[in-house]
Amino acid sequence: MKQQKPSGQRKILLYDTTLRDGTQCEGVSLSVxxxxxxxxxxxxxxxxxxxxxxxxxxxxxxxxxxxxxxxxLKHAKLSAFGSTRRKDCAANQDDSLAALVRVKTPVACIFGKSWDLHVTHALRASLDDNLQMIADSVAFLKSKGKEVIYDAEHFFDGFKANYQYALATLKSAWGAGARNLTLCDTNGGSLPHHISETVKVVKAFLPEASLGIHTHNDAECAVANSLESVRQGCDLVQGTINGLGERCGNANLLSVIPALKYKMDLDCVSDDQMNFLTEASRYVCEYTNIVPNDHQPYVGHSAFAHKGGVHVSAVARHASTYEHLDPALVGNKRRILISELAGRSNVLFKAKEFHLDFEKDPKAVEKVVKHVKEMENQGYQFEGAEGSFCLLVDRLVHSSKPYFDLKSFRVVVEKDRQISGLVSEATLKVAVGDKVEHTVAEGNGPVDALDKALRRALEKFYPSLKKMTLMDFKVRVIDAAAGTAAKVRVLLESRDHKDEWGTIGVSENIIEASWQALVDAVEYKLLKDSKK
Ligand SMILES: [Zn+2]
Known part of the structure; x- marks a missing residue:
């Protein structure tokens, strides 16, 4: 599906450096x-x-x-990064430039010095020598057929120290044929108004040049600085996925992109590409082995989660009351949380989502709200445990009977030096109506053994359980201050061929908490099937 572009919309180029600057991030190491x-x-x-x-x-x-x-590649051009030539060697003799030619990418990005102090002290070159190094390097790569992006390192600090010299370095790169001059806030300490004034001066000095921006987040302004630069005339933005980068990170492209498109009405990616934004974030978390930040703007799990009762009732009437953007545009989802802040509206909203129709009965609503609050005091949390929530409503509102009755279970975990690993075995007695089933099963762990024994007992009564599988098992200690008497919260994720659901259990004993979540998982499956 092609996006319709309004004519005359300014185009902004996105330059991703996740694989270069992003890998400078502490704790990130990527294989090829x-x-x-x-x-x-x-x-x-x-x-x-x-x-x-x-x-x-x-x-x-x-x-x-x-x-x-x-x-x-369908869309992007590959770029390789390097530096300007060394001070006492011709461009065609320089190893670093030779490497850029060797890799055969259509684009090369080289950085050079803009700050006079760095030229004289770090490079130990004269100011004129540096200008020549920049010009030679750009011209050399250009002569090899490359599109050259010139990164002006420390540009904003250099500009403060000696603006005439900082501008001269840009002129040198532009004159030698650079496609774009990217101004770098290498130390990441600049603020938007500073960036704004500087970009304005550069734009007036080189009105024909294409300018870019590369910011770091040390003053937590990387995204703001990027957007402000665009407003002042930059038409290329460098950044990384999820803001990965050294120290506090680079500008987060996942925040830059929707702001450019939806808030500044600029052309950067298509609607379909924008829908992939949230997934892109999760994939990169997966590959970089970084736990996703739930509160990350636009793409975080909680970015469109509503918890306060007043918010929820307003959002239910009109989403834009507490949302700056439709989550679907960026591939994210609105979530309504059932929580201790839960008012009636959260419960009703959630109930509606699951087609549990009891809103016309104010007594039933009060009963559910009261019960949810009590359970939350005990450590239950229904965020992510919709299965348990639906069961709770069903029991309270419809006084429904459980599908089976536990008589007893026993779990044995055995460690034997002869056998590698542990062996877990569960013995279980349950009643379905007036029939009592007695089963035993082995598993990878105690919960797995219990799950198997329970299914063995129930499948003959409820064959649809064969289609259900446990997907994920999460345990969290919730009252850490209490030491060993702390409670644990177990969250189980289950699925069948059609749906996924979460269930919860809370106890001081991990087996008991797991059992509760397991029973809810099975009962929710049966409840769901019975509604069809
Ligand atoms: Zn950088």
């Missing part, structure tokens, strides 16, 4: 395979440039570019 997978995600997301790494700096990046060469 991970990097290639992330390239696929970025291409699907619709970024225009993917910076793959710094060839010549390490063998992993060399291998990446070798393998990336055969990728068929």
């Amino acid at each position: 395979d991970d990097k290639l997978r992330i390239v696929g995600v970025l291409d699907k997301l619709g970024v225009h440039y993917i910076e793959g790494g710094w060839p010549g700096s390490n063998p992993k990046d060399e291998e990446f570019f070798q393998r990336a060469h055969s990728l068929k």
